[in-house]
Amino acid sequence: MVKVSFKVNGQARALELDTRTTLLDALREHLRLTGTKKGCDHGQCGACTVIVEGRRINSCLSLAVMHEGDSITTIEGLGTPEKMHPMQAAFVTHDGYQCGYCTPGQICSAVAVLNEIKAGVPSHVSADLTARPHVSVDEIRERMSGNICRCGAYSNIVDAITEVAGRKA
Amino acid sequence: MKFDTPATTNPIDQLKIIGKPTDRIDGPLKTTGKAPYAYERHEVVPNQAYGYVIGAAIAKGRIIAIDLADAKASPGVLAIVTAENAGTLNKGRFNTAKLLGGPEIEHYHQAIAVVVAETFEQARAAAALVKVDYARGKGRFDLAAAKDTASPPPENEFSGKPDTAVGDFAAAFTAAPVRLDATYTTPDQSHAMMEPHASIAAWQGDKLTLWTSNQMINWGKGDVARTLGIPKENVRLDSPYLGGGFGGKLFVRADAILAALGAKAAKRPVKVALARPLMANNTTHRPATIQRIRIGATRDGKITAIGHEGWSGDLPGGGPETAVNQTRMLYAAPNRMTATRLAVLDLPEGNAMRAPGEAPGLMALEVAMDEMAEKLGMDPVEFRILNDTQVDPEQPGRRFSQRRLVECLKTGAERFGWDKRAKPGSRREGRWLVGMGVAAAFRNNLLTKSAARVRLDDKGVVTVETDMTDIGTGTYTIIAQTAAETMGLPLDKVMVRLGDSDFPVSCGSGGQWGANNSTAGVYAACMKLREAVAQKLGFNTAEAVFTDGQVRAGNRSVALREAARGGEVVAEDFIEYGDLDKKYQQSTFASHFVEAAVDAFTGEIRIRRMLAICAAGRILNPKAARSQVIGAMTMGAGAALMEELAVDKRFGFFVNHDLAGYEVPVHADIPHQEVIFLDETDPMSSPMKAKGVGELGICGVGAAVANAIYNATGVRVRNYPITLDKLLDKLPDVA
DSSP states (O other): OEEEEEEETTEEEEEEEOTTOBHHHIIIIISOOTTSOOSOSSSSSOTTEEEETTEEEEGGGSBGGGGTTOEEEOHHHHOOSSSOOHHHHHHHHTTOOSSOSSHHHHHHHHHHHHHHHHTTOOOTTOSOTTSOOOOOHHHHHHHTTTSOOTTOOHHHHHHHHHHHHHHHO | OEEOSOOOSOGGGGOSSTTSOOOOTTHHHHHTTOSOOGGGOTTSSSSOEEEEEEEOSSSSEEEEEEEOHHHHHSTTEEEEEETTTSOOOOOOTTOSSOSSOOSEEOSTTOEEEEEEESSHHHHHHHHTTOEEEEEEOOOOOOHHHHGGGOBOOOOOTTTOOSEEEESOHHHHHHHOSEEEEEEEEEOOBOOOOSSOOEEEEEEETTEEEEEEOOSOHHHHHHHHHHHHTOOGGGEEEEOSOOSOOTTTTSSOOHHHHHHHHHHHHHTSOEEEEOOHHHHHHHSOBBOOEEEEEEEEEOTTSOEEEEEEEEEEEESTTOOOOOTTGGGGTSSOOSEEEEEEEEEEOOSSOBOOOSSTTHHHHHHHHHHHHHHHHHHHTOOHHHHHHHTOOSEETTEEEEEBSOOOHHHHHHHHHHHHTGGGOOSTTOOEETTEEEEEEEEEEEEEOOOOOEEEEEEEOTTSOEEEEESOOOSSSOHHHHHHHHHHHHHTOOGGGEEEEESBTTSOOOOOSOTTOHHHHHHHHHHHHHHHHHHHHHHHHTOOTTTOEEETTEEEETTEEEEGGGGGTTSOEEEEEEEEEOSHHHHSBOEEEEEEEEEEEEETTTOOEEEEEEEEEEEOBBOSOHHHHHHHHHHHHHHHHHHHHTOOOOEETTTTEESOOSTTTSOOOOGGGOOOEEEEEOOOOOTTTOTTOBOOOTTTTTTTHHHHHHHHHHHHHSOOOOBSSOOGGGTGGGSOOOO
16 A cells, blocks of 8 residues: 555545556545546546646556646546536537547547647647647547547537637637 | 327427427536446445456356465455355346356356455456366357358347248349349447446345446346346346447346345445456357348349348357348338348357347448449439338338438438549549448337336426436437426426336337337326326316416416425326337338548548438437437448457457457547438327437448448458458559
8 A cells, every 4th residue: 555645626635545556546436536437447448538737648557656746637627517617518519428438538638639739749640740730620530539439429529629629719 | 108099299299399409418417527327336335345357268168166265365355256156046038148157158258256355456456366277168159160050040029030031032033134142241349338337236135236337227127136036126226327338238247247246245335347358258249240132123223132141140049130131121122032040159149239130231231232233334322212112012011101211312412412423443532542332221110118207396397207228319308308398398397317227117228219219108107297287286188288387278377386386296107009010110211421532552441421311200309319320320430441359260259359459430530420310200100209310320331331432442342341451452553
């Protein structure tokens, strides 16, 4: 058992954990923040995506003890049913989900994707690696491809992200 | 309420709330992570321990010995359940293989033990210490090799007849001037829903509660009781949210039974989720098929003979993939035959996956139609229109209740720019070969009894309770819309509670029957509530109008909530059906249009455009229904291009049993998708006049993609999935 402390959604949290505990299970089983989902536990589906120190990661591929002092944002930290984050609201408006299980991961990813584009991080489909990338459906689809939606809401998710990107611009 | 005469005008026809593209009422919960799924319900019962399931490492044979000593001594371990200490277990009515194997092993990754420990990490570590000695038996794992041993499967409520015949197929086919005789294959496919099968089990004395993820609550309740050998009334299932099902959660699986057994052994609540790598082999899958299609036609394109034979395999006692069924109904022809044959295979259990039968069946039939149109020198849209039928081709006296396939095809062709389709392999844009494909879609509308209870409180809020499930389909929302429309309330005055086996028994979610039947059941309960309310408020039921939260008749108007002033008003009813589905063939129809581009050098396939035109009765919520269709189109694209459980024919298992190996479409694979619903009501289906779309949406998609690839390249691939290696050596020469 090892002590670890980090910030989750702005709140300081201290835990004593089995070293084998993933960040995902620390959130879901110990902090009971079950909005972050376990789809595969192998970094293959993206359902467990959270934002750590401003970057999106698969929380199932990371041990909790590796995050001493980190700031972690989960879906619960973005908004609530009463006060949704613009990305959450856009997913509702565009019906960018069906069963809802991949949805928190999609939304955390989407929020981070727009920040990555804004920060000038290129992707596989960026035509020029040194030019600033722009929000386009191709950029969104490429960057979101680590988040699987088996219900197949992709077309609507892209519409939701595009709307939020437009509002930000 | 018995529905045995065609629907006339009723409160649903007001269309104040029904038929509107309303946002889902569960949307704010799902998008903020507040919707509770099975494994994460910490609050329902304290002191939950963790179960970890071990799957068999052989496909067939016996366990000689299991050594649990190290596992038992491992930190945190509370109990280990195997077939040896589980007590007598029966097989569920809906299961083909046992959910806890041993000593006999029926298929690879059949569960053989659950290790229960204080924490997930401890349970997983201890499970790795369990040592199992197997005696590997000889199994049959190759459908092609077993094809000649296949036999007609027994008829059951889902499979239909193994053989059908009208006229003289053989003679008519031989005599036809234009003929096609082609064989197609579709692979085993995995549901791969995002939420793994999961359950929390808790016993109170001899009563068991399972918080689980299950599409068919009443089937599940029955099979849990049967498997454990306890009375059905001692079992409660609760499944308010499912992280996808697609048929893979129609049945009770090992997570539920092993959680129950683990909880009994550990004497405390236990939760179990199947690890992702266990899912493909431990649970059900869509079986592979071999399909032979023969079509004979006159030179002007009239089909005179159509024959479809399908082979699939399953474990002993299992069922066939009914891939030939749509061919009995889709096109006119005086001479016709179908045959379904089932081989015994020792692969994991085959069963229903989204549009069982039609999904793989149309992947073959609609390519055959494309091939036949080409032989005839006809446009494939025209060829289909020419061979449309308005009656059941096997019983010409029996009409379709609605059948607007021709309009689907014509509307789609116009919207898609079908007239710009070029000859195969002739349209080039830079390095891309570009083509268009079309397919028809067909899926039956099934009528099933469905019940609900509705409660009116003194705030004027109506609460609906039914064991119906929302598997991402939009059930919460369309049920709320139905109750709001019927009771004359705004949507936010309706609460919907689903998935609890203590609620009235619904149709459940499967076979695209959920929307029509479950809302019709809610409508029936609401009509009964209207009667009770009218009586309380002193109105004549026949005259009372329910609108804007008021009950009105003549110039008297009373607030609906007044009826509940002295206490809740509760009504319960169900919809049940007469023989309108016997008198009329009830089906749903669509056309799918796809544009695909194939890299002339590498064979890489990209889908550029997808369009579906659907005729499926009244669309209760066009926003949620559209999502059902685009999701199904996405799964259809996966079936066409990438999805295949690779069979290890030596050891008998699906090799690519996780989401890295079993590829499903991702964002980058799917373009913008368009869906159009034809304005239609079907008064034969129910008082809702609705049908289903969730499975219609996948039907034919794979063939439309395949036909687009053919049109782009001139290369016909008859073995799915169509991966670039199957095109590469046949692509047109490029400079």
